[in-house]
Amino acid sequence: MVNLIFGSHNHELAKSLVGHPYVGQLTKDEKIIVVDITKSMVKPRNILLTLKEHDVNSYTTIKQIYNARNVYRSFIKDSNTDM
Numbered sequence: 207m208v209n210l211i212f213g214s215h216n217h218e219l220a221k222s223l224v225g226h227p228y229v230g231q232l233t234k235d236e237k238i239i240v241v242d243i244t245k246s247m248v249k250p251r252n253i254l255l256t257l258k259e260h261d262v263n264s265y266t267t268i269k270q271i272y273n274a275r276n277v278y279r280s281f282i283k284d285s286n287t288d289m
Contacts, residue, residue, distance in 0.1 A: 240274045
């Protein structure tokens with residue numbers, strides 16, 4: 207637990223932003239790339255490598271790739287159901 211007393215934190219700041227929720231968000235362009243590559247049945251690790259090639263300073267992790275793929279697949283399943 208982090209306690210805030212008198213405007214200062216009782217812990218050191220993170221040296222790396224890897225895994226940080228805000229930095230780990232995919233941009234709109236990255237989401238489009240993930241969807242396009244997912245349609246081609248490419249493995250998630252190769253999708254991550256492609257994103258890293260486009261942006262060397264990207265902090266995207268494999269978990270965010272899996273989450274984006276699941277969102278896309280659930281969207282496709284929902285749009286295919288008839289009532």
